[in-house]
Amino acid sequence: MAGNNPNSTPMNLTLKVWRQKNAKTQGQLVTYNVKEISPDMSFLEMFDVLNEDLLRQGQEPVAFDHDCREGICGMCSMYINGRAHGPEKGTTTCQLHMRKFKDGDTIVVEPWRANAFTVHKDLSTDRSALDRIQQAGGYVSVNTGGVPDANEIPIPKPIADKAFDAATCIQCGACVAACKNASAMLFLSAKVSQLALLPQGKVERKTRVENMLAQHDAEGFGSCTNIGACAAECPVGISLDNIAMLNREYISAKATSDNIG
Amino acid sequence: MILDAKIPDGPIAEKWEKHKFNVKLVNPANKRKYDIIIVGSGLAGASAAATLAELGYNVKVFCFQDSARRAHSIAAQGGINAAKNYQNDGDSVYRLFYDTVKGGDYRAREANVYRLAQVSVNIIDQCVAQGVPFAREYGGLLANRSFGGAQVSRTFYARGQTGQQLLLGAYSALNRQIAYGKVQMFPRTEMLDLVMVDGKARGIVTRHLVTGHIESHSAHAVVLATGGYGNVFYLSTNAMGSNTTAIWRAYKKGAFFGNPCFTQIHPTCIPVSGEYQSKLTLMSESLRNDGRVWVPKAKGDKRVPRDIPEAERDYFLERKYPAFGNLVPRDVASRNAKLACDEGRGVGSTGLAVYLDFADAIKRDGLDKVSQKYGNLFEMYAKITGEDPYQSPMRIYPAVHYTMGGLWVDYNLMTTIPGLYAAGEANFSDHGANRLGASALMQGLADGYFVLPYTIGDYLAQNPGPKISTDHPAFKESETNVRATIQKLLSINGTKTVDEFHKELGLLMWDYCGMARNAEGLQFAKDKIKALREEFWRNVKLYGENEDMNQTIEKAGRVADFLELGELMVTDALHRNESCGGHFREEYQTPENEALRDDTNFAYVAAWEYTGPNSEARLNKEPLEFENVKLTQRSYK
Numbered sequence: 041m042a043g044n045n046p047n048s049t050p051m052n053l054t055l056k057v058w059r060q061k062n063a064k065t066q067g068q069l070v071t072y073n074v075k076e077i078s079p080d081m082s083f084l085e086m087f088d089v090l091n092e093d094l095l096r097q098g099q100e101p102v103a104f105d106h107d108c109r110e111g112i113c114g115m116c117s118m119y120i121n122g123r124a125h126g127p128e129k130g131t132t133t134c135q136l137h138m139r140k141f142k143d144g145d146t147i148v149v150e151p152w153r154a155n156a157f158t159v160h161k162d163l164s165t166d167r168s169a170l171d172r173i174q175q176a177g178g179y180v181s182v183n184t185g186g187v188p189d190a191n192e193i194p195i196p197k198p199i200a201d202k203a204f205d206a207a208t209c210i211q212c213g214a215c216v217a218a219c220k221n222a223s224a225m226l227f228l229s230a231k232v233s234q235l236a237l238l239p240q241g242k243v244e245r246k247t248r249v250e251n252m253l254a255q256h257d258a259e260g261f262g263s264c265t266n267i268g269a270c271a272a273e274c275p276v277g278i279s280l281d282n283i284a285m286l287n288r289e290y291i292s293a294k295a296t297s298d299n300i301g
Numbered sequence: 302m303i304l305d306a307k308i309p310d311g312p313i314a315e316k317w318e319k320h321k322f323n324v325k326l327v328n329p330a331n332k333r334k335y336d337i338i339i340v341g342s343g344l345a346g347a348s349a350a351a352t353l354a355e356l357g358y359n360v361k362v363f364c365f366q367d368s369a370r371r372a373h374s375i376a377a378q379g380g381i382n383a384a385k386n387y388q389n390d391g392d393s394v395y396r397l398f399y400d401t402v403k404g405g406d407y408r409a410r411e412a413n414v415y416r417l418a419q420v421s422v423n424i425i426d427q428c429v430a431q432g433v434p435f436a437r438e439y440g441g442l443l444a445n446r447s448f449g450g451a452q453v454s455r456t457f458y459a460r461g462q463t464g465q466q467l468l469l470g471a472y473s474a475l476n477r478q479i480a481y482g483k484v485q486m487f488p489r490t491e492m493l494d495l496v497m498v499d500g501k502a503r504g505i506v507t508r509h510l511v512t513g514h515i516e517s518h519s520a521h522a523v524v525l526a527t528g529g530y531g532n533v534f535y536l537s538t539n540a541m542g543s544n545t546t547a548i549w550r551a552y553k554k555g556a557f558f559g560n561p562c563f564t565q566i567h568p569t570c571i572p573v574s575g576e577y578q579s580k581l582t583l584m585s586e587s588l589r590n591d592g593r594v595w596v597p598k599a600k601g602d603k604r605v606p607r608d609i610p611e612a613e614r615d616y617f618l619e620r621k622y623p624a625f626g627n628l629v630p631r632d633v634a635s636r637n638a639k640l641a642c643d644e645g646r647g648v649g650s651t652g653l654a655v656y657l658d659f660a661d662a663i664k665r666d667g668l669d670k671v672s673q674k675y676g677n678l679f680e681m682y683a684k685i686t687g688e689d690p691y692q693s694p695m696r697i698y699p700a701v702h703y704t705m706g707g708l709w710v711d712y713n714l715m716t717t718i719p720g721l722y723a724a725g726e727a728n729f730s731d732h733g734a735n736r737l738g739a740s741a742l743m744q745g746l747a748d749g750y751f752v753l754p755y756t757i758g759d760y761l762a763q764n765p766g767p768k769i770s771t772d773h774p775a776f777k778e779s780e781t782n783v784r785a786t787i788q789k790l791l792s793i794n795g796t797k798t799v800d801e802f803h804k805e806l807g808l809l810m811w812d813y814c815g816m817a818r819n820a821e822g823l824q825f826a827k828d829k830i831k832a833l834r835e836e837f838w839r840n841v842k843l844y845g846e847n848e849d850m851n852q853t854i855e856k857a858g859r860v861a862d863f864l865e866l867g868e869l870m871v872t873d874a875l876h877r878n879e880s881c882g883g884h885f886r887e888e889y890q891t892p893e894n895e896a897l898r899d900d901t902n903f904a905y906v907a908a909w910e911y912t913g914p915n916s917e918a919r920l921n922k923e924p925l926e927f928e929n930v931k932l933t934q935r936s937y938k
């Protein structure tokens with residue numbers, strides 16, 4: 041309506057959607073047709089339409105994760121036509137719009153698949169392993185209060201900018217879903233780099249990288265063989281440089297560990 | 302009943318220091334004997350949880366998302382205020398305090414606002430220590446920008462992702478305490494009831510969103526940091542799951558609800574594009590630093606923007622408010638956009654939009670500089686609308702964004718239920734009738750890092766009662782009620798989906814309790830909402846069973862509460878026979894269409910008390926006294 045989009049003719053689409061009752065059962069692709077889809081809709085709004093239709097017909101709506109619908113919370117997570125978050129580069133599922141598809145298309149939608157992520161139901165998966173990696177060291181150990189004035193820690197702008205780039209990871213797990221080893225190395229490296237670059241994070245850099253990596257492996261994520269599929273699918277453009285930095289951090293931690301005894 | 306806000310005595314600048322000295326302390330060894338429940342892991346919840354755990358309390362945190370880091374605070378874009386005066390442009394604690402009281406159109410409590418301004422400086426220090434990557438100048442020091450309602454540059458920011466970076470700071474502090482075993486985290490777990498024993502808040506009942514498991518949790522104090530209820534309007538800039546359930550169920554257990562009708566409509570959002578629209582996207586207020594708002598001078602001018610010559614454009618904010626220009630507070634900017642559209646000068650195919658134009662900024666500063674400041678926002682705009690804002694102006698329209706109303710709290714952030722606290726957007730807050738940009742993040746973190754840790758300690762030091770088992774009959778009764786309500790919803794098996802009800806409610810709220818309100822419309826909406834609620838409980842359609850991941854149950858519970866809250870909002874708006882801030886009653890305006898306050902009769906917080914399912918809420922008042930800021934007609938001219 042309001043979109044001054046030249047291509048605003050509604051589309052009819054065929055969806056093949058992964059349906060799985062819970063973690064214990066097998067799933068399968070089920071075919072649905074959706075009609076009158078506006079190109080201005082988001083991918084999730086298209087799913088809203090499908091779910092309302094299903095519900096009205098007395099069928100079970102598709103479970104999927106989402107919240108902000110602005111590309112920032114990292115909750116949405118659909119594997120669309122063989123790609124994490126779908127065909128558009130640098131875009132989360134919720135920010136993917138239907139104008140990227142054509143009338144008559146068939147779209148296959150599956151959940152994230154990885155050893156460390158189990159399916160809760162349909163398109164919703166358990167990504168709590170990523171939280172546990174953060175808990176293993178993704179922080180600067182300061183308590184509230186008793187910290188120096190903010191401007192007593194000057195940080196060169198280029199360093200601050202680089203740390204910022206790494207800090208924008210939304211913890212969606214697309215990198216894991218895209219990786220044939222199901223490795224979470226891009227995600228992990230983003231946190232390690234952010235904190236290793238900043239003076240505040242340098243104090244604990246050695247234990248941090250060791251502990252986070254150990255947790256990563258313990259969660260059953262695969263190892264990184266430098267394929268780069270992760271960075272290609274990352275919706276916020278986390279760069280492979282972070283993995284290189286992580287490797288350097290790890291090697292230097294091993295060589296000069298702060299651990300006494 | 303006249304409410305006592307427990308404001309400490311003494312001059313305003315000394316109240317908080319004095320209070321901190323006077324509060325009772327729990328000795329370090331005793332802290333581990335106390336359990337605290339925090340519902341919500343946004344800025345307010347996560348910061349409170351981390352800090353209380355650092356002090357030694359046992360903390361349980363709940364959120365409905367799959368990770369604490371996904372709380373809605375993550376979406377905040379523009380920035381956070383603090384009275385650092387790093388820019389040496391005349392800022393001070395007093396000025397931030399003054400701007401906030403004035404911006405809130407004199408409906409906030411002075412003592413709280415002053416404290417907020419005082420601790421604002423500590424927030425920035427804390428965040429930087431955690432590694433939050435705020436924007437910096439080439440010299441390595443922190444950068445600032447300006448936001449609406451202020452003439453100084455006091456807003457700290459992290460590109461257009463300030464909320465994300467602040468929340469990740471609080472989330473990292475929270476993670477550290479989870480790793481130490483001091484915080485137990487319960488994601489995908491929704492609070493459905495508050496449990497009281499001997500008149501005190503002693504726990505909650507939750508539903509696990511994957512298994513449907515209903516469970517009780519007991520504690521010595523409960524904090525609700527569950528965010529705002531803007532989704533009562535269906536369309537808003539809030540995340541899809543944002544809801545009122547936690548605070549509403551606490552309201553029904555006796556916590557008073559403060560100023561429910563005070564809603565903020567944000568002027569710069571991407572306009573509605575169709576029926577299927579599920580949410581609205583904010584374009585940060587920071588854009589008004591460089592973007593110029595305009596509509597054609599002539600009605601119904603359908604030319605594309607670049608064909609409309611300067612002389613035929615009306616930069617209405619600059620024209621009407623030369624002192625603040627495009628940076629007037631949100632309520633003023635929103636109302637003026639609506640006015641322009643009501644006059645038939647709106648743009649785009651619906652006529653419900655105005656332009657936000659960057660052509661001058663690009664000419665002045667170059668494309669690079671503009672894209673450095675706003676790149677990610679421009680990209681988001683292009684993704685959603687399919688148009689390029691570097692080429693033609695953005696189309697924007699006001700949308701529901703924030704709720705100043707919430708649970709009434711005293712100076713200690715305690716509700717009218719002993720042991721129950723509310724923090725962040727969930728309380729009726731320090732923003733009066735209108736919140737200034739970049740002040741919600743400040744308030745959430747102030748509450749969590751610097752206020753609650755003192756005030757909860759004070760409560761716990763004064764014998765909150767023994768540990769209580771969740772076998773206590775009060776928990777069992779509450780669990781039974783929660784289960785019964787879910788079963789009731791599942792068994793109705795009517796013909797209308799939850800979303801259909803939600804959309805209908807949202808439209809009523811937007812049309813009659815939105816940017817402009819009047820007595821007749823409000824009365825009409827009140828009757829309609831009652832009827833809609835009655836239909837909901839007769840005709841709503843859910844699917845499946847409780848013991849499953851069932852998103853229809855989640856939605857139905859939330860909308861059931863919205864259907865009750867909506868009526869209270871309308872009641873509140875109807876009773877407040879004045880205009881103030883975001884509450885604009887058409888009957889009460891100046892000849893220039895500005896909000897006309899009635900300080901003689903309405904300089905109070907309206908705190909509503911639940912009186913039962915079929916009876917009207919009871920009004921209680923907290924009179925507001927202005928000893929430091931003089932009550933005047935707000936002017937941004």
Ligand SMILES: Cc1cc2nc3c(=O)[nH]c(=O)nc-3n(C[C@H](O)[C@H](O)[C@H](O)COP(=O)(O)OP(=O)(O)OC[C@H]3O[C@@H](n4cnc5c(N)ncnc54)[C@H](O)[C@@H]3O)c2cc1C
Nearest residue numbers: 341342343344345365374379380492528725726739741742
């Ligand atoms: C798009 C957008 C941009 C914004 N930009 C700015 C800005 O630039 N500057 C600024 O100052 N403010 C901004 N705001 C406002 C600000 O972001 C919010 O007011 C603030 O983040 C709220 O924080 P909170 O901690 O109170 O709640 P939230 O961050 O909303 O967190 C609520 C928490 O409660 C949990 N929860 C809710 N209900 C339940 C329940 N029943 N059971 C269990 N858990 C529950 C949720 O899971 C979540 O963890 C913006 C808001 C929006 C919508």
Ligand code: SF4
Nearest residue numbers: 209210212213215274
């Ligand atoms: S690195 Fe990118 S893809 Fe991986 S979790 Fe972070 S944002 Fe998602």
Ligand code: FES
Nearest residue numbers: 107109114116134
């Ligand atoms: S729903 Fe938040 S990133 Fe997609």
